[in-house]
Amino acid sequence: MLSPHRVVAVAYQGLCTFEFGIVVEVFGLPRPEVTVPWYRFKVCSLEAGPVRATGGVTVQAVGGLNAVRRAHTIVIPGWRDADERPPDVLLDALRRAHRRGARIVSICSGVFVLAAAGLLDGKRATTHWRYAERLAARFPRIRVEPDVLYVDEGQVLTSAGSAAGMDLCLHIVRSDYGAEIANQVAKRLVVPPHREGGQAQYVSASVHADATRGLARLLEWMHGGLHRNLTVEALARHARMSRRSFARRFRAETGTTPHRWLTHQRLLAAQRRLESTDESVDEIAEHVGMQTAATLRHHFRASFRTSPTAYRRRFTTRSTQRSP
DNA sequence: GGACCATACCGCCATC
DNA sequence: AGGATGGCGGTATGGT
Numbered sequence: 001m002l003s004p005h006r007v008v009a010v011a012y013q014g015l016c017t018f019e020f021g022i023v024v025e026v027f028g029l030p031r032p033e034v035t036v037p038w039y040r041f042k043v044c045s046l047e048a049g050p051v052r053a054t055g056g057v058t059v060q061a062v063g064g065l066n067a068v069r070r071a072h073t074i075v076i077p078g079w080r081d082a083d084e085r086p087p088d089v090l091l092d093a094l095r096r097a098h099r100r101g102a103r104i105v106s107i108c109s110g111v112f113v114l115a116a117a118g119l120l121d122g123k124r125a126t127t128h129w130r131y132a133e134r135l136a137a138r139f140p141r142i143r144v145e146p147d148v149l150y151v152d153e154g155q156v157l158t159s160a161g162s163a164a165g166m167d168l169c170l171h172i173v174r175s176d177y178g179a180e181i182a183n184q185v186a187k188r189l190v191v192p193p194h195r196e197g198g199q200a201q202y203v204s205a206s207v208h209a210d211a212t213r214g215l216a217r218l219l220e221w222m223h224g225g226l227h228r229n230l231t232v233e234a235l236a237r238h239a240r241m242s243r244r245s246f247a248r249r250f251r252a253e254t255g256t257t258p259h260r261w262l263t264h265q266r267l268l269a270a271q272r273r274l275e276s277t278d279e280s281v282d283e284i285a286e287h288v289g290m291q292t293a294a295t296l297r298h299h300f301r302a303s304f305r306t307s308p309t310a311y312r313r314r315f316t317t318r319s320t321q322r323s324p
Numbered sequence: 325g326g327a328c329c330a331t332a333c334c335g336c337c338a339t340c
Numbered sequence: 341a342g343g344a345t346g347g348c349g350g351t352a353t354g355g356t
Contacts (some may be wrong), residue, residue: 232332243348247333259332259354295355332353340345 016078107165147255
């Protein structure tokens, strides 16, 4: 961990108060309970003078975009209008920061700023489900993933709608400081340390809560028995549907396919076990329902870009520091 | 890393 | 007519 690690949030006219608040909460609060050097947080303003944020709040930042030049992490907490091209000073500042290796983060519609700067070309990204189509249409070179809470492309990270920004910020803390400290932060925020699944399930859940109830029970059942050898055939039977209808319903509700969902859950379970137990990779593979350790390693690397053992070394709850 | 086999996925169409 | 369902089969993906 670079010490101190400077995080800068960009404020602008029409600032999204909620998303901005998330960033302040996670990176900007003093954390005496954390015994290692914490982030140094700063807000910088795109426009001179106080800026109006949503809800009639006025924000007076201490400095201008200069702070971006020295930041290790830059966060764009939403953008006021998906159709408004962000000013060139901001785009240039982000491009320069990106070139020198800074980490660029967006929440919700903030992705449009990153996209306009060209930082997402050829990369995966996500945004609020309301904007996903527009993003994909306007920026065809971005691989838009509408059904996840956040996408970590290493140097560029994007998160889905509003509160998913919290998931991404916690993910960043977890990457920088390890699971134990991330859990402490989550605990103080009174949020779960790790939300699973994508935003699609929240979308349909809020649109028609009843329809999801049947499948939600099934998901819980699947989750409770990851070690079982679950075939799509068996799942469909359990849900009393044909395979075809089951697959359709599953995608509609969760935004992914049954098998992919299972694999993902298994990987998350494996992560938890790597963090909190000293089981061998073989044992973990068996426990989470991956047939063999080789299969686990394969998927683990594909998803998290490290091996299970390397992950354990980094995130085991004792040694919590690493260099970003 | 590639080859082989099994299964999962999804478009298409008929049916309820 | 129109929406949901289920079967079929070609292709993609996963597991060994």
